[in-house]
Amino acid sequence: xxxxxxxxxxxxxxxxxxxxxxxxxxxxxxxxxxxxxxxxxxxxxxxxxxxxxxxxxxxxxxxxxxxxxxxxxxxxxxxxxxxxxxxxxxxxxxxxxxxxxxxxxxxxxxxxxxxxxxxxxxxxxxxxxxxxxxxxxxxxxxxxxxxxxxxxxxxxxxxxxxxxxxxxxxxxxxxxxxxxxxxxxxxxxxxxxxxxxxxxxxxxxxxxxxxxxxxxxxxxxxxxxxxxxxxxxxxxxxxxxxxxxxxxxxxxxxxxxxxxxxxxxxxxxxxxxxxxxxxxxxxxxxxxxxxxxxxxxxxxxxxxxxxxxxxxxxxxxxxxxxxxxxxxxxxxxxxxxxxxxxxxxxxxxxxxxxxxxxxxxxxxxxxxxxxxxxxxxxxxxxxxxxxxxxxxxxxxxxxxxxxxxxxxxxxxxxxxxxxxxx
Ligand code: PMP
Ligand code: GLN
Numbered sequence: 001x002x003x004x005x006x007x008x009x010x011x012x013x014x015x016x017x018x019x020x021x022x023x024x025x026x027x028x029x030x031x032x033x034x035x036x037x038x039x040x041x042x043x044x045x046x047x048x049x050x051x052x053x054x055x056x057x058x059x060x061x062x063x064x065x066x067x068x069x070x071x072x073x074x075x076x077x078x079x080x081x082x083x084x085x086x087x088x089x090x091x092x093x094x095x096x097x098x099x100x101x102x103x104x105x106x107x108x109x110x111x112x113x114x115x116x117x118x119x120x121x122x123x124x125x126x127x128x129x130x131x132x133x134x135x136x137x138x139x140x141x142x143x144x145x146x147x148x149x150x151x152x153x154x155x156x157x158x159x160x161x162x163x164x165x166x167x168x169x170x171x172x173x174x175x176x177x178x179x180x181x182x183x184x185x186x187x188x189x190x191x192x193x194x195x196x197x198x199x200x201x202x203x204x205x206x207x208x209x210x211x212x213x214x215x216x217x218x219x220x221x222x223x224x225x226x227x228x229x230x231x232x233x234x235x236x237x238x239x240x241x242x243x244x245x246x247x248x249x250x251x252x253x254x255x256x257x258x259x260x261x262x263x264x265x266x267x268x269x270x271x272x273x274x275x276x277x278x279x280x281x282x283x284x285x286x287x288x289x290x291x292x293x294x295x296x297x298x299x300x301x302x303x304x305x306x307x308x309x310x311x312x313x314x315x316x317x318x319x320x321x322x323x324x325x326x327x328x329x330x331x332x333x334x335x336x337x338x339x340x341x342x343x344x345x346x347x348x349x350x351x352x353x354x355x356x357x358x359x360x361x362x363x364x365x366x367x368x369x370x371x372x373x374x375x376x377x378x379x380x381x382x383x384x385x386x387x388x389x390x391x392x393x394x395x396x397x398x399x400x401x402x403x404x405x406x407x408x409x410x411x412x413x414x415x416x417x418x419x420x421x422x
Contacts, residue, residue: 009135009137010135012134013131013134013135016127016128016382017127017378017379017382018035021034021035021366021376021378022034022035024367024370024376025370025376028370028371028374028376030369030370030374030375030376031374031375031376031406031410031413033375033376033377033398033400033402033410034376034377034378034399035399036185036338036339036399036401037246037252037253037399037401038250038252038401038402039402039403039406040250040402040403041250042249042250042251043249043250043291043305045290045291045294046249046251046287046288046290046291049286049287049290049291050287052287053283053286053287053290061282061286062282062283063282064279064282065279065280065282065285067270067273067274067278067279068096068097068270068273068274068279069091069095069096069258069285070280070282070286070289071091072285072286072289072290073097073286073292074091074092074095074097076289076293076296077089077091077095077097077258077260077292078090078091078094078095078260079296080292080296080299081095081241081260083296083299084228084231085228085230085231085236086231087236090263093263093266093267094261094262094263094266095258095259095260095266096258096259096260096266096269096270096273097256097257097258097280097285098256098257098258098259098277098280099255099256099257099277099280100246100255100256101213101215101242101243101244101246101247101257102128102255102257103255103257103273103277103280104242104258104259104269105129105211105213105242105259106132106272106276107259107269107270107272108211108240108242108259108269109132109133109135109136109138109211110132110135110136110272110276111268111269111270112176112177112209112211112240112265112268113133113136113137113176113177114136114137114138114176115137115138116137116139116174117136117137117138117139117175117176117177118138118139118140118141118172118175118176119133119138119139119140119141119175119176119177119178119179120140120141120142120143120167120170120171120175120177120178120208121133121140121141121142121178121179121385122142122143122144122145122162122178122179122180122181123142123143123144123383123384123388123391124144124145124184124186124187124380124383124384124391125179125181125383125384126181126185126213126383127382127383129179130385133179138176138177140385141170141175142385142387142388143162143167143170144166144388144391145160145161145162145184145187145189146160146161146162146163146166147159147160148161154333155330155331155332155333155343156332156334156335157184157187157188157189157190157332157334157335157341158189158190158192158335159332160187160189161195162195162199164198167198167199167202168202171202171205171206171208173206175206175208176208176209177208177209177210177211178199178202178203178208178211179211179213180196180210180213180229181212181214182196182212182213182214182227182229182336183214183216183217183219183220183226183334183335183336183337184336184337185215185216185337185339185383186339186341186378186380186383187332187334187337187339187341188332188333188334188336188337188340188341189334189335189336190220190224190336191227191229193227196227196229196232197232199229200229200232200233200234200235203235203238204234204235204238207238208238209238209239209240209265210229210230210238210239210240211239211240211242212228212229212230212240212241212242214228214241214242214243215242215243215244215246215247215257216247216336216337216338217243217247217248218247218248218305218306218309218310219247219309219310219313219336219337220310220335220336221310221313221335221336222310222314224336226336229241230260230261236261236262237262238262238265239261240259240260240265240266240269241259241260242257242258242259243257243258243259243260244256244257245257245284245288245291248306249291250401254281254284254288256280256281256284256285256288313338313400313401316400316401316404316407317333317334317340317400319400319404319407319411320398320400320407320410321333322411323410323414323415324340324342324398324414326411326414326415326418327347327414327415327417327418328346328350328418329342329343329344329346329347330342330343330346331343338399338400338401339397339400340397340398340399340400341380341395341396341397342395342396342398343394343395344362344365344394344395344396345394351365351368353365353368355368356368359389360379360381360389360392360393361393362379362380362392362393362395362396365379365396366378366379366396369396373413373414373417374413375410375413375414377396377397377398378396378397378399379396380392380395380396380397381393
């Protein structure tokens with residue numbers, strides 16, 4: 001018996017793509033369009049809110065706060081989502097605040113998935129879902145989005161669609177939950193009302209919980225609209241929705257996230273949270289609450305950060321699509337989020353990947369790109385289950401929530417490489 005080894009519930013889990021690619025960036029110092037985070041300042045008011053909180057006369061703001069969410073934060077989250085979902089959300093019973101969306105997802109999986117439960121995961125998926133389901137004892141059932149662009153010259157994230165029959169076949173009496181992510185990381189796909197309705201109908205038919213990761217809920221490009229599946233008829237009762245302050249206010253390092261849903265489902269998350277995380281940073285939650293209070297007062301207006309950020313990103317998105325095209329890649333234009341997927345396969349004949357010996361070509365390509373061109377992207381096969389990884393092999397993911405200067409530099413680096421190789 002190996003007393004020093006990993007417990008059985010973690011065995012087989014590998015180093016994540018983040019561990020590997022953050023180290024790769026540290027070793028080669030490329031221009032980093034890999035892991036998703038903004039390299040520019042968050043809104044000024046959120047920084048001054050934190051500054052204000054730190055200096056506040058109320059010294060208890062430096063001490064533990066209520067375990068499942070700081071009162072001021074759950075209060076404004078309940079106001080905001082009650083308004084968005086169209087029903088009254090109980091701040092104490094129907095919300096959990098945790099360590100980022102990761103913490104909320106973890107409490108959701110541990111609080112609901114039991115040994116042998118089947119969990120449907122739509123691919124590509126944010127990579128932590130699969131290990132979390134496995135750790136909880138669940139059995140993942142993967143349903144990939146299929147790409148079909150009907151020969152249009154513009155490739156777009158909405159070209160990825162669910163095959164209704166494939167989805168339906170994945171449901172059975174053992175299905176406990178389905179995990180969806182809209183807007184999707186890495187594709188930038190925003191699920192349409194029809195697609196969400198199809199998922200909702202199957203959830204109701206098979207009495208399944210819907211775990212909806214909506215961390216990019218505010219990053220949607222016109223004319224698309226983000227639809228919360230919890231707001232569809234009969235779905236509130238069975239949906240846990242996950243959000244992130246990191247994505248909402250461009251503060252990924254603060255690591256505060258939440259889940260909301262009906263009291264009976266959120267209760268199970270509270271049970272997990274109370275003896276794992278117990279409570280999150282008080283001053284950060286207080287400052288985020290101040291940020292939400294401000295945004296709630298101007299929701300939908302031009303001066304609302306949730307309106308202005310996607311507008312600002314629209315230009316960066318177009319700029320990136322342009323320089324990737326010039327370089328010979330085929331970008332797939334996202335409807336949401338801050339990542340762009342591009343097909344790099346037409347470059348394959350021009351480059352020599354033989355020094356890289358990874359199993360999947362997108363890993364070889366992204367490593368080659370970091371080491372030889374000086375740009376870092378992320379290999380999309382990391383977001384697929386083992387048997388579907390080939391679906392991601394000819395793709396690469398780049399992050400565009402970066403300063404214009406940095407994007408310009410990326411364009412120059414790629415342009416120079418292209419010229420040297422023509
Ligand atoms: N879900 C998705 C789809 C994400 O892209 C991220 C980004 N890290 C997370 C969850 C985790 O968010 P957080 O940083 O708030 O834990
Ligand atoms: N969600 C971000 C991304 O996909 C950051 C990665 C992470 O949280 N591990 O790049």
